Amino acid sequence: APSTIRLGDVGFGFGTPFGVGLQAIADAKGFIAKEFEGTETTVSWTYFTGTGPAINEAFANDQIDFASYGAVPNIVGAAGGLDTVILASTQGTNIFAVARPDAGIETLSDLKGKRVALQKATIIHWAALEALKDAGVEESDFTLIDLKNADQLAAITAGSVDAVFGADFLLPLEQKGIAKVIFSSARDNPAVSGFGGFLVSRDFVEAYPDATQKVVDGYIHAAEWLADPANRDEAFEIWARAGTPVELIARSNADTDFAEAYNPRLDGEFERRYHSALEFALEQKLVRSTPDLESWTDGSFLNDTLARNELDTVWPERTPAVSN
């Protein structure tokens, strides 16, 4: 078995960054560490700011073994030659759109002819285009401006853009009266919530199948814990360590059912979404070719965990929607 298992996730915050997803729960509650109790193996976490590209680079440099991140960046990584395996589905990123209060924007369809900022090549990019398409706004109807999170805040404050698509980091804008929320995926269109995968490097999974199984076990236990509504407040406390106030986190997740949102299954719904993202990546010229989803995914570890722990009922298998 390896001496350390290195996990990576997206992070925020002053000093040492901290995560805001399922891994933060697994980390804080020790779900994965528990699996390796009594062995020589230790577990370590790195929370990357800079998100997708940073995690791809960490995989490329063999600095992490496991990571969960958005589908778009992990497709970009796989297309770029990273040899990874998807072990479980991750979701839960609530996507928001905010607009300047004085811009006369009430709904997504008002964004026609406007300047809209988001960070390209992320799952938000995918979600925004999907949501807009559903609202009848085509890509050619507005000006898309590629900005990183912090710059989005500044840009809308200074009036350089009219609206921003992003995650819960946008919510303080509403609090400060700089922008108002015009869209929330959890509330308005759950189909376009952010999603991604829990991935492992192929080298690792081939060398240590047992350790991989244990990591998946711990990871699923974390999801199970989070699915229990009684743990919601504690989860918010854990996520608040990244610097966002608890109230904001609560508000951001107000419409989210964690059991549904953190469904780890590699089922039909997973496939539908990934296919959509793969198509998107190709269309947007983010990749030169797309990885084959089937050989990229390995559901055996997850299924084994679910079966052994009789967890099939917590997350029902979702059937694929009609592909469009």
Next chain:
Amino acid sequence: MVDKGMTLLATGQEATPRGPVTTGRGWRSLSPALVAPLALLVLWQAATATGLLPEQILPSPSRVVQTFAELAASGELSSAARISFWRLAVGLALGGSLGLVFGLALGASQRVEQWVGPTFRAFAAVPALGWIPVLILLVGIDEMLKVIILTKACFVPVAIASRDAWRAVPPGYEELGQVLGLSPSARFLRIRLPAMVPLIFGGLRLASGQAFVSLVTCEMLAATEGIGYLMIWGRTLFQMDVVIVGMIVVGTAGIALDRTLRLLEHLIRKRMGEDV
């Protein structure tokens, strides 16, 4: 720079042994300089061809060439370069002229130096990296942001060089102008300004170097177009070939601008009759 000039003068007495002439020797003086780049290229090709380094870490030279051609053909490269160079030109023109005027004022007037000097030095001490977070809130992410950042980047070295240039004009020249009974404007235009040319060009060249650093910094950190953005986009898409194309463009442009300024200085000084 002044010091160097003085050492040269001081040793001018002796028949100075002339060093090897670096120009005008044709291919013979060039060839050793080509050894290193060629060796690097061979190593690079070998490392990628043998699979020692995977494509996502270091793409092969041929891949880079191909990407270069693709980006050039699609117009992405030229539109990115155009916007970057435009920003650079505006920054150099604005920052350079403001810096010149301000630097001369600093050099000429003790009072300006006392009242404004310390603030100027504090202002100069904050790099582009520090200005971006503050400025972006004030002026947004549009062109204005880049213009201000680049103007500042060029302003500072030119101002410092102009100030030093003013002070470095030999007092003897000023005396000469007085003894000849020249008017103040003639003393400035005919004596001081020409005497300051080398140092001011030194400042301009520093400014162009600074401008490139700031350009890339702000295009990487807060922009949606330009060469710096193209490189960050390459990083995002995990395509190192795009990044390397960007580095090549930035490096080549940097060298080219530096050479152009040198040439310009050379021409001006030659026109003025100096042996350069």
Next chain:
Amino acid sequence: MSEVTLKGLVLPGVVVAVWGAAAAAGLLNGPMAVTPAAVLRVPFADPAGVEIWAGIGTSLLRLVTGGVIGGVLGLATGLAFGLLRPLRRTLSPTVDAFRQIALFAWIPLLTSWFGNGEVAKIVFIALATFFPLVLSAEQGVRNVAPALREAVQVMGLSRRRQVTALYLPAALPSIAVGVQIALISSWIGTVGAEYAIGNGRGLGSYIAAAREQFRMDITLVGVAALALVGVALHAGSARIIRHLNTGV
């Protein structure tokens, strides 16, 4: 020249006063509506703001590590270029071409090669230090007055003694100026690396996080710290240079 008299403090004082008055009068809104007093409190009272001390400490530590690595390599390379003509003729143009690549343009390549951890940052800082020192050391040696070269030649000094008695001391002022430039360059490199690469502590990460969390007050404190440390490094090195030059 660099001494600050009372007159020099008037202008910054006026700026702060106007800002404070405007904030107090409610003329500013949005994230800019922070008072000077609030900003002053951040590094001491704000739970996120106090992270700045650890941030500065970490940054300085990185600066030293990367600076020493890049500095030693840069000096050695520059001196070798200055002293050994064949080496200079083969390698110096290439190094010079690499020097022309604007510093931050290295970041994407470095993160891809060395990941997002400490290594990439240290390499970046080392690069920021390396180039100015190569240049100054090479120039310093090459600009040694031919008159003095001849003087030590006619004494029949060994090559080694020529280097230690002539070339090194003669190049010292130029190297000192290079060190000063390198210090500033590596400080910007340090904060820049932290800012762009992100995770981990450091002043750059501190500013980046403050921006992500939309805290203008913390951002301002971070920027001010960035400037102050830069000024302090510059002033400190200028002092050392003055000391060196009066010794000659």
Next chain:
Amino acid sequence: MFSSVLSISDLSKSFEVEGARFVALASTGLELGRNEIVAVIGPSGCGKSTLLRCIAGLEHPDTGRIRIEGNDVTRPGQGSALVFQDHRLLPWLTVRANVELALEPLRLSRADQTRRAARYIELVGLSRFADSFPRQLSGGMAQRAALARALAVETGLVLMDEPFGALDSILRSRMQDELLKIWQEHQVSILIVTHDIEEALYLADRVVVMRPDPGHIQETVEIALPRPRQRDSAAFGALRSRLLAALAESAPGRRVA
């Protein structure tokens, strides 16, 4: 009216050196007649250059009065031309342009200016080098160009501060002859500072010997030798010894260097 071109009375000048006042020149008086050559000699630091700079208007005297052709000197560029020890030609201008620059304040017509410059350049024998830049000239040629520049403004009073100090002995004596030739052909008065006794003897109608601490005029020696003067004549030798003695007297104790 006594035809005095330059008249100095009770001139003194001090500098502030590290807080203390240093008297460089004390109660100095001097008259220079029309078409006269006066040489000033004296040990280093006795105030020779200071005297010349006061006359040229480059220094403000503490006391005393300096009049050129009866007019008080208050600022530079009034009534005198100055030749510096280093030629101070502007390196980015040709010989011609350097001379023409000096003529600008006279506001001649373009044609007159060109003609005047050409005449003086020819006078010093540099016509062939009129379009050369200073760096293309030898030391002697550059010094002659500087002379042309000073003479061209035709002020009647030319001040020279060790003008040939940087030249080698052969060139130097040639330049001395050329200076005398020009002086004989043109109405011009010359006050020349030198540290070379022979030069003073060869050129001057009078030699002023200065002495330091504080700088003042110790004595004035009439040189009544006919021109051209013979450097190895007995009379020349006698005057040389006399001046050497005066200098040795005025040289400070056993001050090293």
Next chain:
Amino acid sequence: MFSSVLSISDLSKSFEVEGARFVALASTGLELGRNEIVAVIGPSGCGKSTLLRCIAGLEHPDTGRIRIEGNDVTRPGQGSALVFQDHRLLPWLTVRANVELALEPLRLSRADQTRRAARYIELVGLSRFADSFPRQLSGGMAQRAALARALAVETGLVLMDEPFGALDSILRSRMQDELLKIWQEHQVSILIVTHDIEEALYLADRVVVMRPDPGHIQETVEIALPRPRQRDSAAFGALRSRLLAALAESAPGRRVA
């Protein structure tokens, strides 16, 4: 055995100037006897410095042979010491350290080295300034320190290229006397380049007159005057005229400057 310290035969040296070869020195021969002082004079550019630099090993001659004490000179630092016109002391070393640096190749014991340096520093009258840095010295003192540095290696042959050219006349004659004193007290042969005829006459046993285009030796004049020499003696004056004539003859046509 003929006691010749320096022996030069058929020396020539050319430089490449803008593509063409320029002959700076052609078939030059010279012998320097033990304890002899020979002065070299000649117009600027006649190859005086080139000659000295060849002897010092700083230039490689095209043809000819240079032997010091019978040994061929092939590179710098062999058998001779050179005093330049500018002192060329290393600015970051004290006077003492500068002198000691020159002694290093002799591999003396630490104590001997210190003693030797101190002796020569005293010889030139700089003991009080042994721990001063060059910038703290006047021009004359620095030049004396350079002299001490050259003499301390006790090579027997000292080459001097216009060593007092930068000093003023009073200091200059004082330095000439000191040089003669040291020369009388020590077994040393001196080859001195100067552009000052008086200096050559005052110091040398023989004066070599050089001529340019291409640089070569025109004539050698024995100076059989007893020492100390009187500058205003008739014999001195006659020799001066003789050398002046030789120089005038050797001065190039009407080449300006």
